[in-house]
Amino acid sequence: MAHVVDLFFPPSISPQVSCVLLLISLAHTQNIVVFQPSYLTATGPMVTALLLGNTSDISLSLRTVFPSNTTGSIGSPSCVAEVTQWVLTREQVGKTAVQVQLRLDKSLRLCGENETDTDCCPKPLCVLETLQVSACVGGIPQASLLIQAKIHALLVPANVGSDNKTVIPNQVYQPLGSCPCDLTYKACDVRCCCDKDCSIEDLKLFVSHCLPGPFGGQVSPASDYQCSVQSSDDSPDWFPFLCVNSPPENNPYLGLFYQGDTITSKPGPSFQRPVLSAPVPVNVYIQGSPIFTLNDQYFTIPQEVLGRCVNSAPVAFLKNFKVKCVTLLRSCPTGSPLQTLPTDLRIKVKNGQGGDVVVDVIDEVAINLSQFISSTDAVASSDERLECENVTLALDYKFYWKGNGITSVTLTHTVGTITLSSSVALTTRYSAVFLNGEFMGEPDSGNPGYQVGRPVIAGILDTLDNNTGSIQRTSINLWKPVSDGFCSTAEKKPVLFGENSTSGCLLPVSRQNLTQCNLLRETVSSLQAALITATYVAKSGNPDPLTMTDWVNISFVTLNSAMEDTTSSCYGIPSHQHVHVWSLITGMVDGIPQRDIRALQVSYSLSTWALDCGGGDVSPCVDPVETQLFPITSSVTFTDILINTGPPKTRFQINFTEYDCSRNDVCWPELAFPITKYYTGEPYSQSLAKGLILVFFFITASILGTQWRQIQQAWNCAAL
Structure with missing residues (x-):
C-alpha cells in the first residue's frame, strides 16, 4: 500500500521557513527583526532570504560595501540606499515574515572582441562584490544581511539557437x-x-x-x-x-x-514545428472526439495541459474536467479569457447530428472574492488603487447530451471587480461536465473490484416516489489544506483505495472560545462531519445504485469522555477522524486481483484543548480574543483480510507430525523429490518422465555391470 502524508504548512511557505518558526515567535514577542540567514554567498543572478519579526514599518535599503584594509570588517549598517546593479524586491509571506529577493539586473553573457555593449561581462568572473541589505525603521537600522556575490559569466555562444543546421552528407561518397x-x-x-x-x-x-x-x-x-x-x-x-x-x-x-x-x-x-492540419469535423460525436463550432473550428475552454494552463484547449466529448489557473495581474486584463463579453461566449456549437446549439450564458456577479484572490501586495493608498470591472472569475459549462449528440449547452459566467494596488494573484476556475438528461455520468473505480489509486465510492440513500430506494453517489473525503492552512479555507480530497493518508488543517481558538466548550465541540464536529456525509460505501468498483446488496453500511464510533470542562480547557474535542477500511481479494481477472470492501468504520479520537502560554508568549492567556492554532486531522487506513485458501488438514496431519515436512528435519515424502509434488521447478509430467528415464538407465547399468556378470558366471558354474 502507498503511504501519503500531507503536512499542515501552507504551500506559500517553504519547508525551510517552517524550521524557523521559533525564531518568528521570539522576534514577534520582543518586537525585533532578524534576517534568516544573515550571511549568504551568491553564485547565481538571484538571492532570497527571509526577514522575520515585526515587519509592518520596515523599509529596506541596499548598498555595496567594502571590507577594511586593516581590520577586514564591513562596518555598521546604513539606511542610505545606493544605486547598484541589483534589483531589490520584497513579498509578504505571513504576518511576521517578509521574503527579500535580489535579482541581478545585468546579462551574464561574455563580451565578444571589440564589443561596445555594456550589458555583458568583460571578464569570465563577471561579478565580485559584497552587498549589504539593511532593515530600517525611521532611518535607524534594525538588522542587516551580508551577501558575497561571486558570479561567473555564462559561456554560451552568441549564435546559439540560430536558424542554421548542419546537413550530414551520404558517407558512402x-x-x-x-x-x-x-x-x-x-x-x-x-x-x-x-x-x-x-x-x-x-x-x-x-x-x-x-x-x-x-x-x-x-x-x-x-x-x-x-x-x-x-x-x-x-x-x-x-x-x-x-x-x-x-x-x-x-x-x-x-x-x-x-x-x-x-x-x-x-x-x-533545427527543429521545425510541423504545420498542423486544419481540424476535420466529424459527423457524429464519440467519446473523446473534439467538439466543433459552426465554422468548423475547435470549441476551446482554458484547460491544464502538461501541468500548465492553456487558454485555448479543445473540449473532448464526454470528458469532464475541472481546473484552476493562477494569473498574476499587474494591470487590468483586456483579452480573453479574463475579459470576455457575453456576446463572445454565446457561440454556436455543432450538435453532432447535423444541427447546432447555441451556448446559453448565465451571468453571475461574485461578491466574496476570497476564493479567487489568493494573495495581494501591501495595502496601497486610494490614489494608487485600480479597479478592474467584469473580470472573469469562473467559466462553468454544462453539456447535455443524448446518444451521439449534444442537446444543449449552458454556461455560468462568474465575474467580479478586482482592486489592484501593484499586483494580485487571481485564481480562475474552469469546468465542463456532460449530463445525460439531468444526471452526470460517474466514473467507476474498477471492474468489478476496486483498483488501487481510484476513489472509494460512497452513497446516500435517496427514496424515490415509488418507494424504491436508490443510492446517490458521493465521496469520502479527507482534509486538503491550501493557502494559509486554516480549516475555513481548506478544501477536501477524496479517499483513494489502497492509499493510507493523513492530513489536517488549523483552527484558531481564543480564550473566549474555551469558555464555550459545547459550542466549540459542535463546531469541530460539524467540520469533521462535512468530510463524510455518506451512509453507505460500495463493495465493488462498479456498484449498481438500485441494488442494495452492492452497498455496505458505514459504522460510526465515538469515544466517550469522562472528563469535565474547566474555565481554561475543553475536553472531548473530536479533533481526529479516522477511517478504517477492510478489503478482501475475491478473485482474479486477467491476473489482476479484484478487491472488495467488506467494512468501513469511522471513529473519532477525543482530545483536550487548552491554551499554551509557555515560551514567553502570554498574549493568548491575557487577551480573550487572541487566538492559538489547534490541529484538526483526518486519516484513512486500509487493511487486507487474509483468508487461508489451502485445503483443510486431515486428522492424520493434525495428530501425527512424523510426515509433516514443515515441523521435521527429516521429510520422508521428499525422498523421491524430483518426481513428487514438492518439486516445482518444471511441470510434473516432465519431471516424472525424466525420473523414469533415470530409473531405466540405473537398471540397465546394473544388468550390464560387473555384478550381473558375476551372477551370470555363478549361474553357469552351478549349471555345470
Missing part, C-alpha cells in the same frame, strides 16, 4: 571529417575537444573530459593482438605466434578520418 563529434553548426559541442568552434575558455571547462575514441576525434589505440603492441618483456605465452600484423588504418572506423566535401547549410530552424 562524402564521409565525415576529422571531428565526428562536431554536430552543431557554428557552436561549441560539449566534450568535443576537436571542435573548431570551441574557444580557449570553452575548452578549459571540459579539457579533461574529452570524448574518447574515434568519435571524439582521437585515433583508437592499437589492440592487444597487434604485433607492434607487446614487448618481449611482458608478452604472453602465445605471443608472437598468434599476433596480427595489420596497419592502424585498417580498423572498423575506416573512412571517418578522410577529408570529405562539405555542403553549405541552408537557412532554417
Whole structure:
C-alpha cells in the first residue's frame, strides 16, 4: 500500500521557513527583526532570504560595501540606499515574515572582441562584490544581511539557437571529417575537444573530459593482438605466434578520418514545428472526439495541459474536467479569457447530428472574492488603487447530451471587480461536465473490484416516489489544506483505495472560545462531519445504485469522555477522524486481483484543548480574543483480510507430525523429490518422465555391470 502524508504548512511557505518558526515567535514577542540567514554567498543572478519579526514599518535599503584594509570588517549598517546593479524586491509571506529577493539586473553573457555593449561581462568572473541589505525603521537600522556575490559569466555562444543546421552528407561518397563529434553548426559541442568552434575558455571547462575514441576525434589505440603492441618483456605465452600484423588504418572506423566535401547549410530552424492540419469535423460525436463550432473550428475552454494552463484547449466529448489557473495581474486584463463579453461566449456549437446549439450564458456577479484572490501586495493608498470591472472569475459549462449528440449547452459566467494596488494573484476556475438528461455520468473505480489509486465510492440513500430506494453517489473525503492552512479555507480530497493518508488543517481558538466548550465541540464536529456525509460505501468498483446488496453500511464510533470542562480547557474535542477500511481479494481477472470492501468504520479520537502560554508568549492567556492554532486531522487506513485458501488438514496431519515436512528435519515424502509434488521447478509430467528415464538407465547399468556378470558366471558354474 502507498503511504501519503500531507503536512499542515501552507504551500506559500517553504519547508525551510517552517524550521524557523521559533525564531518568528521570539522576534514577534520582543518586537525585533532578524534576517534568516544573515550571511549568504551568491553564485547565481538571484538571492532570497527571509526577514522575520515585526515587519509592518520596515523599509529596506541596499548598498555595496567594502571590507577594511586593516581590520577586514564591513562596518555598521546604513539606511542610505545606493544605486547598484541589483534589483531589490520584497513579498509578504505571513504576518511576521517578509521574503527579500535580489535579482541581478545585468546579462551574464561574455563580451565578444571589440564589443561596445555594456550589458555583458568583460571578464569570465563577471561579478565580485559584497552587498549589504539593511532593515530600517525611521532611518535607524534594525538588522542587516551580508551577501558575497561571486558570479561567473555564462559561456554560451552568441549564435546559439540560430536558424542554421548542419546537413550530414551520404558517407558512402562524402564521409565525415576529422571531428565526428562536431554536430552543431557554428557552436561549441560539449566534450568535443576537436571542435573548431570551441574557444580557449570553452575548452578549459571540459579539457579533461574529452570524448574518447574515434568519435571524439582521437585515433583508437592499437589492440592487444597487434604485433607492434607487446614487448618481449611482458608478452604472453602465445605471443608472437598468434599476433596480427595489420596497419592502424585498417580498423572498423575506416573512412571517418578522410577529408570529405562539405555542403553549405541552408537557412532554417533545427527543429521545425510541423504545420498542423486544419481540424476535420466529424459527423457524429464519440467519446473523446473534439467538439466543433459552426465554422468548423475547435470549441476551446482554458484547460491544464502538461501541468500548465492553456487558454485555448479543445473540449473532448464526454470528458469532464475541472481546473484552476493562477494569473498574476499587474494591470487590468483586456483579452480573453479574463475579459470576455457575453456576446463572445454565446457561440454556436455543432450538435453532432447535423444541427447546432447555441451556448446559453448565465451571468453571475461574485461578491466574496476570497476564493479567487489568493494573495495581494501591501495595502496601497486610494490614489494608487485600480479597479478592474467584469473580470472573469469562473467559466462553468454544462453539456447535455443524448446518444451521439449534444442537446444543449449552458454556461455560468462568474465575474467580479478586482482592486489592484501593484499586483494580485487571481485564481480562475474552469469546468465542463456532460449530463445525460439531468444526471452526470460517474466514473467507476474498477471492474468489478476496486483498483488501487481510484476513489472509494460512497452513497446516500435517496427514496424515490415509488418507494424504491436508490443510492446517490458521493465521496469520502479527507482534509486538503491550501493557502494559509486554516480549516475555513481548506478544501477536501477524496479517499483513494489502497492509499493510507493523513492530513489536517488549523483552527484558531481564543480564550473566549474555551469558555464555550459545547459550542466549540459542535463546531469541530460539524467540520469533521462535512468530510463524510455518506451512509453507505460500495463493495465493488462498479456498484449498481438500485441494488442494495452492492452497498455496505458505514459504522460510526465515538469515544466517550469522562472528563469535565474547566474555565481554561475543553475536553472531548473530536479533533481526529479516522477511517478504517477492510478489503478482501475475491478473485482474479486477467491476473489482476479484484478487491472488495467488506467494512468501513469511522471513529473519532477525543482530545483536550487548552491554551499554551509557555515560551514567553502570554498574549493568548491575557487577551480573550487572541487566538492559538489547534490541529484538526483526518486519516484513512486500509487493511487486507487474509483468508487461508489451502485445503483443510486431515486428522492424520493434525495428530501425527512424523510426515509433516514443515515441523521435521527429516521429510520422508521428499525422498523421491524430483518426481513428487514438492518439486516445482518444471511441470510434473516432465519431471516424472525424466525420473523414469533415470530409473531405466540405473537398471540397465546394473544388468550390464560387473555384478550381473558375476551372477551370470555363478549361474553357469552351478549349471555345470
